[in-house]
Amino acid sequence: MKKGRGFRKEMILWWCMLLLSLLGTDNKWVRGQFDSNGFISIDCGLSENDSYIDEHTKLSYISDAQFIDTGLNHNISKEYTPSLSRQYLTVRSFNSGARNCYSLKSLVLGSKYLIRATFLYGNYDGLNQFAMFDLYLGVNFWKTVNISDAVTPIIAEVITVAPADYVQVCLANTGGGTPFISSLDLRPLKDTLYLLANSTQSLSLVKRLNAGPTNTTIIRYPDDLHDRLWEPWSNEPYWSELTTTSDVSHILTDQFEAPSIVFQTAATPVNSSVLQFDWAPSPLDKSPSYWWALHFCETQLLGKNQSRWFNITVDGLMWYAEPYSPSYLRADEIFGKYGLQLPYYNVSLVATGNSTLPPLLNAFELFIVLPVANLPTDGGDVSAINAIKEKYQIKKNWVGDPCAPETYIWDGLNCSYTGSPRIIALNLASNGLMGDFPSLFSELKALQSLNLSDNNLTGSIPDALSLLASLTLLDLTGNNLNGTIPDGLLRKSQAGKLTLRVGDNPNLCSNSTACTPNEQKKDNGSIRVIAIIVPVIVVVLLVALALLLCMLKNKKGTGREQYSSFSKAGLKDDLIQLENRQFTYTELAAITNEFTRILGKGGFGTVYHGTLEDGTQVAVKVRSESSSQGTRDFLGEAEILAKVHHKFLVSMIGYCKEESCVALVFEYISRGTLQEHLQGPTGFSAPLTWRQRVRIAKESAQGLEYLHKGCSRPLIHRDVKTNNILLNEKLEAKIADFGLSKAINSDQTHVTTCVVGTAGYFDPEYCMTSQLTEKSDVYSFGIVLLELITGQKALISASGQEAEKTNIVYWVRQRLAKGNIESIVDARMKGEYDANSVWKVTDLALKCTMPLGSQRPMMPEVVAQLKECMESEVTCDINYHSSQNSSIGTTRNGYYTGYSINGDTRS
Structure with missing residues (x-):
């Protein structure tokens, strides 16, 4: 009987498990993530609602439809599908x-998670066009994804602490191609693991090697158990493998919990007492600070x-203060x-003199330390704006954090x-908002400031708006609101603390006694609307008259030049005034012969000859609709160029600001960019x-010096590069x-801002701290x-290899380690240069590119040194080799056998 009851219980349990397996897979993902x-x-x-079990890990994968709505x-192409895991097929x-x-x-606020994103183009x-784009973890930069072929998967992994009960993974289009993603995983971690990952910094994985x-x-x-990926790591014939099948124990305070199978294999050098490996930082890494872990376990029972x-x-x-000996198992x-x-x-890993065996290594983890520099938008604001987005089904660019980073602020927000x-x-x-006006x-x-004008909002105005202490502008013109205007809003309006605009709402009244169903209601409503609108019109006319007088007073030249002002969305409603010619689109089309001759293209759009x-x-320069440079940045350039005038800066002639066209008109620089002269096709121009190179460097430096020191408010260019230096x-x-x-106040040492610029020219200190200084331009x-x-x-x-x-x-530092300046000089000069002069400019360049801004010269010093080189090239005699050895801190002699994490095996 006991056996029979047990058998029936087992059968019931079996049927329950079967039903769960048939019905529960999709349902559990409906209930939670x-x-x-x-x-x-x-x-x-x-496809939405689709799911499957991975054949290798037995983990359940689901569609991304419930996590994103864009x-x-x-x-992927069928030619790649046979050899790939299922996660890479879509x-x-x-x-x-x-x-x-x-x-x-x-998620759990303050808890630790591993997040992994994978990308395979296929x-x-x-x-057959590859892409480069940025990955953000919430409001903070995570990694630049560089797709260089169709079949190599790019894996981005980060260990982070959740700043809220959710986390966002964002793909940012930086103008390098269309962003895409293959899979996204999240794995919870114990708070005791990877202690360096905390609320102030995350750890971005470079390599995890077995x-x-x-x-x-x-x-x-x-x-x-944490689903980390441990890649196989060997270096034959220079390394040999040690293995064991015995269980490996962990200490109680272990903050890694690496799996035993990783410790059951180890690498040791062949015929050598040194095990070595190296890596070079990727130019795409925006943080110079590394954190790594070496994993050890003795696999042999020693005699x-x-x-x-x-x-x-x-x-x-020495990195570890004393000799180390791994413990057995x-x-x-x-x-x-x-x-x-x-x-x-x-x-x-260098064996000591009394060691009878060479060193060993079981595994290695390498991370970049990512500062959590940007703060997310206030949680209450996020909840409110997302509720508004949901109610009115607002699309626009309303994804990610509303305000941060500032580059990606939502349209319509300040x-x-x-x-x-x-x-x-x-x-x-x-914006076509329809329905009631909620609180x-x-x-x-x-x-x-709240502007909801020209929509189709109905119902009454929420009295709760009266409680917004900072509200100074409320524009509800052109809706279908009814009822009375809340007394609190009227009192603030009458006291001059609130600009209230409620015109063209025929069923809206200023107080309850005036809301009567007769003709007087309409008359009174009209009177009240007039009482509100007329003062506004008077103020606008006075401002317009003042601007007209100013224009007449400052009018110059032929009369075609004029002050023209326009407001820029997102610029806190400031008016930009430009003393330049304002072109119409029709005029631009005529000037450029219907935009026929293209001079160049970029993330902003296209430059045409005219x-x-x-x-x-x-x-x-015409901004395209798909431009990565917003109208705010584009017109910001116009405002800057209207204020700066220098021989070595490009001059702006005028601009166009129409609904269908935003463009800037510059003086034409006939010989193209410096980049084209240095790396352009053979025959582009004489080398x-x-x-000439020293003179170009001096003139460019003088232009930057003017921006830093000659403007009433110092200007930091932020994108100094050979492609932005033109030659006449x-x-x-x-x-x-x-x-x-970016303009800064003369009494400021820096300004904190999101990191922008061009890969290869980024100031590493700016990338790490987000603190922009004049020294950032010096580095570039x-x-x-x-x-x-x-x-x-x-x-x-x-x-x-691209x-x-x-x-x-x-590249330069490595070649100068042998003291040979000829090893770096452009071969197209055919040896026609003074080596001492090249040494001096090289020394100056390396000072400009020191890791810390405090180690770099200011632009006036750079200009002075380049002038010296122009005046007398033969006086520059710098012993660069010895100075570089002392600055790096060590000299490499001879050869070694080792392994490069970047894939370059040295022997």
Whole structure:
């Protein structure tokens, strides 16, 4: 009987499990995001409501439809499908919007998570066009994704602490191609793991390597309960493998919990007492600070006369203070942060003199430390604006954080950035809003301006708006509101504390006694509307009259030049006034011969050649609708160029600001960009001589010096590069493209802002701290100097491999280690230069590109040194080799056998 009852219970349990397996898979993802492990596993581009079990990990993957409402689903090309895991067979791409975000919800505030995103192109769009775009974790930069072929998966992984009960993963279009994503995973971690990941910084994975593997399989779940990916790492014939099948124990305070299978294999050098490996920082890495962990476990039971002791050094300097000996079958780690910036990092495990065995290594993890520099928008504001978005089904670019980073602020919003960003202005005029007027808007507690005019809102005005202490403008013109205007709003309006606009709402009354169903109601309503509107009209007319008088007073030239002002969305309603000619679109079409001749293209749009009525040649820069440079930045460039005038800066002639066209008109610089002269096609122009290069450097430096020191408010260019230095017929240099420029007060040392610019020219200190200074331009100018010297690009492809690029700074430093200046000089100069002069400019360039801003010269000093080189090239005799050895801190002698994490095996 006992056996029979037990059998029936087992059968009932079996049937329950069967029903759950048949019915529960989809339902559990409807109820929540997590599987039974607490994992979220998303196959991006998978059809909505579709799901499957991965054949290798046995983890459940679901569609991304419930996590994002933008983008398009695609299948990769069939030619790649047979050899790929299922997660790579579909992608979601984002052809529109500067930023698109996934929202992973129901997290625990302050808890730690591993988030992994994967990208495999697979020619999903049939265009065979690769892409580069940025990845953000919430409001903070995570990683630049660089797709360089169709079949190599790019894996981005970060360990972070949840700043709220949700986290957003955002793909940002930086003008390098259409962003896309293959899969997105989230794995909860214990708070005791990876302690350096906290509320102030995250850890972005560079590599996680399993040394001395017995096969080429990646170790992950279920062997690793946290589903980390451990890549196989061998270096035959220079390393051999040590293995054991015995269980490995962990210490109680282990903050890694690496799986035992990783510790059961190890690498050890062959016929050597040193195990070495190195890596070079990627030019795309925007933080120079690394954190790594070396995993050790002795796999062999040593005899009485055997010992394994070794020192750990980085670039020849002791990194671990004392000799180390791994314990038998016991997992251990040595880890730490390394902030010294080097051209490449060499880690060496060196056997001590009394050790009978060479060193060993079981695994290695390398991370970039990412500061959590940007704060998200205030939580209350986020909840309120998302509720408004949901109620009125607002699309626009309303994805991700509303205010941060400032580059991706939502259309129609202005925010304050003291502490956590707050929404201070909301403009939804003429947005087709329909339905009642809820009190949701009153939840935006810092709101100063609310414009809901020309919609189809109904119902009464919420009295709660009266409680918004900072509200100074409320525009409800042109709706179908009814009832009475709340007394609190009327009192604030009458006291001059609130500009209240309620015209063209025929059923709206100023107080309850006036709301009567007769003709008097209409008359009284009209009187009240007139009472409100007339003073506004009077003020507008007075302002217009003042502007007209100002224009007549300052009118110059032929009469075609005039002051013209226009408001820019998102610029806190300031008016820009430009003393330049304002062109119409029709005029631009005539000037450019219907936009026929293209001079260049960029993220902003296209530059066309044109000719004015008097024969003056011009360049017309037209912003495209898909431009990564917003109207605010584009017109900001116009405002800057209207104020700065210098021989070595490009001059602006005029602008066009129409609904269908935004454009700037510049003086035409006939000889193109400096980049074209240095790296353009053969035959583009005669190679620049050394004297021409020094003069171009001096003139460019003088232009930057003027921006930094000659303006009433110092200007930081933020995008100094050879492509933004133009050459005229006399090969004189002129700095161009001020769309990213930032003005600072003369008493400020820096301004905190989101990091923008061009890869290869980024100031590493600015990237790490988001603190922009004049020294950021100095760093970029140092890169320009190195390009002038070498003829190389800012990012140099290693061994011709486009996927592996080295920053020109590291490239130059490595070659100068032998003291041979000829090894870096542009061969197109055919040796016609003075070596001492080249040494001096090279030394100046390397000073400009020092890691810390405090180590770099100011632009006046740069100008002075370049003038000296122009005056007398033969007086520059700098012993660069010895100075560089002392600055790096160590000298490499001879050869070594080691392994490069970047894939370059040295022997």
